[in-house]
Amino acid sequence: MKHLFFLLLLLQLLQANAQDNMPTYRPLFHFSTDSNWINDPNGLVYHNGQYHLFCQYNPFGDKWGHMSWAHAVSNDLFHWQQQPLAIPEFTNPDGSTTMIFSGCAVADSLNTSGFGTAAQPPLVAMYTAHIEKGGKVQSQQQQLAYSTDDGKTWTRYAGNPVLDIKSTEFRDPKIFWYTPGKQWILVLAKPDEYKVRFYSSPDLKQWTYLSDFGGIGDISEVWECPDITEVPVEGTAEKRWLLTLSAGHEVKGYRAMQYFTGVFNGKQFIADQAPYPLYVDFGKDYYAGITWNNIPAADGRVIMLGWANDWRYANDIPTKGFRGQYATPRVLQLRKKDNGQYRLLQWPVAELDKQVKQSHTLPGFTVTSGEHPLYESVIPALDISFDVTLPYATSAGIALQQDSAHTTIISYNNATGNLEIDRSNAGLHNFSTLYTGLDTLHAPGLEKASFRIVFDVCMLEVFVNNGEYVLTDLVFPLQPQTGVVAFANKGTAAFSNIVVKEINKTVHER
Incomplete structure (x- = not known):
């Protein structure tokens, strides 16, 4: 019996040690709480020289629930200092619960709200108050909170709600200051109607209905x-003007962000003629993207x-100690095509270059129906750029290798005209049957293309042709990547303008 006891104890210790040695998958330079x-x-x-980031956050666990707002600040979009919980979930006098759903914050520099003073103008947040009782949704309404100490503490407005249309599907406000009209403009979603609604206000408290936009683009999901x-x-x-929104909540969860270009005249958004839907990101793992308010004009x-x-597997990803991360902050531009239509361009912010530990410019080479080592090193985080020309190869690209059996492949298939990310053999995948291996984007005519690949532990972002095509995918390697290999199938491909940047080991401040 004593031997059995010690054997069981040894097995428990071994299991605990194995668990401790499992990868946490925490990104090094992408934000996570x-x-x-x-x-x-x-x-x-x-605001006041700092980027503020708030986010949907569960203070009590690593799965969705108890939605509150976490808070972090940064001087450079990469070194984030997490702050105390900003706006927590709360209980109402009738026993119902208000969760703090998504919203926005503005710097009320003219103190139009009266929440601050001329000398100390406030930050004002608008969030969707998601009210439930007994597991049943009662309402989604818009409420305000404000801060007069640079976001350190927040006070809920006594006059809440400021906008309530008696609906359970009315959420995610985004406010901006419209200079021509000298007023605040609010856009928010009517999810089940496939619409967004516009309002105006002089003071962030009283809102006047302006218009609705919707019914075009992707209306397969909310x-x-x-x-x-x-x-x-x-x-x-x-x-x-660029209008973006997310569509694909929990069901499709794929190519879920779409966009429209057009004109906003102070009352309504008028979309340009285009072959909608147009998508922001063609990977499986990019959602709910929004832009920073109050970026200095300079x-x-x-x-x-x-x-x-x-959303299909977000609660189940195999991270340890946290669950959820953000993509690299991206600069947005539009490209005007020869036909007069506009297309979105996205590119990592220049501040990423300041996080580089070492940069290597490599000579070009050709590959014929085989492989060529591009870079060899244990690489938790890399930023790789290269051009590839493959007029005669069936496909070509690179593989991030752990070993001969475990790779993440990024390539262009000349035969099908598809950009591809293959994460089938990239690592852990059995945490969800909905986590699938192959991502494809039909993009004919890329026999010559420029690639930028940003990799960070479990994060993979691929920018093609200066951000005209972007794919974001999560991967969960079983061990650190040990090298990068270039390849060509059934023909010759030429690789040139190769730059490999190693990112600093950690840029988080916790």
């Missing part, structure tokens, strides 16, 4: 998390941040 669950980014605002902003057109002084950038996950 110190613990627990996150989903949509909220309240992105630049619409949520809308965002609207003016975006510069590449190589010109022109700007165009900066001039439009910066978007998105949740890197898929």
